[in-house]
Amino acid sequence: MKKLLISSILVSIVTVPALAASAFSDGKDAVEYRQQAFQLIRHNTGDIGDMMQGKVAFDQARLQRRADALVSLTTLPWEAFEVAGANKASGDAKAEIWTDAADFKAKAEKFQAAALALQTAAKTQDQAKIKAAFMDFRGNCKACHDKYKAD
Numbered sequence: 441m442k443k444l445l446i447s448s449i450l451v452s453i454v455t456v457p458a459l460a461a462s463a464f465s466d467g468k469d470a471v472e473y474r475q476q477a478f479q480l481i482r483h484n485t486g487d488i489g490d491m492m493q494g495k496v497a498f499d500q501a502r503l504q505r506r507a508d509a510l511v512s513l514t515t516l517p518w519e520a521f522e523v524a525g526a527n528k529a530s531g532d533a534k535a536e537i538w539t540d541a542a543d544f545k546a547k548a549e550k551f552q553a554a555a556l557a558l559q560t561a562a563k564t565q566d567q568a569k570i571k572a573a574f575m576d577f578r579g580n581c582k583a584c585h586d587k588y589k590a591d
C-alpha cells in the first residue's frame with residue numbers, strides 16, 4: 441500500500457513536465473516572462489561589470505553568486521520565443537528571430553556556454569581569468585541585440 445502511494449506520487453511528479461507548455465497563459469504572458477528573464481540577466485551582469493570596473497569593491501562570494509545565477513538565468517528566455525502568440529515580432533523582438541531561427545538558437549547557446557565559462561572562471565578566483573571570461577560573456581549581448589532586438 442505504501443509502495444503504491446509512493447509510486448502514484450512519483451507518477452504525478454513525473455507527469456508535471458508534460459504540462460510545462462501551460463507555464464504561459466498566452467503570448468503576452470510569454471513575452472513578459474522572457475523580458476523579465478532578460479532584466480534579471482541585466483541586473484546580475486551589471487553588478488559583475490561594476491566590480492570589474494572598480495565601481496564597487498571586488499567581492500569573490502558576490503561574484504560567484506552572480507555567475508551561478510547567470511548559468512540558470514541564461515537558460516530561461518528561449519522557450520518563451522516559441523509560444524503561440526509570442527512567436528512573432530512583439531516587444532523588442534524582431535521578426536529575424538523566427539526567419540533566421542537557427543542562427544538565433546546558435547547565439548543563445550553560445551551565450552549559455554559563455555555563462556558556464558564565467559562560472560568556471562569565477563571558481564578559480566583569478567581576477568584576470570574572470571575578467572577575460574566576463575568580457576567574452578558580455579560580448580554576447582550586443583552580438584544578439586544588434587540583429588534581433590529592436591532599438
Ligand code: HEC
Pocket residue numbers: 471474475476478479481482485530531532533534537544547548551577578580581582584585588589
Ligand atoms: C541570443 C540573443 C540574446 C542574447 C545573447 C541576449 N539578449 Fe537581451 N534580448 C534579446 C531579445 C530578442 C530581446 C527582446 C525581447 C522581447 O522584447 O520580447 C532582449 C531584451 C533584453 C532586455 C530588455 C527586456 C525588457 O524588459 O524588455 C534586456 C535588459 C536585455 N535583453 C539584456 C541582455 C543582456 C545584459 C545580455 C547579455 C548579458 C543579453 N540581453 C543577451 C536577445 C538576446
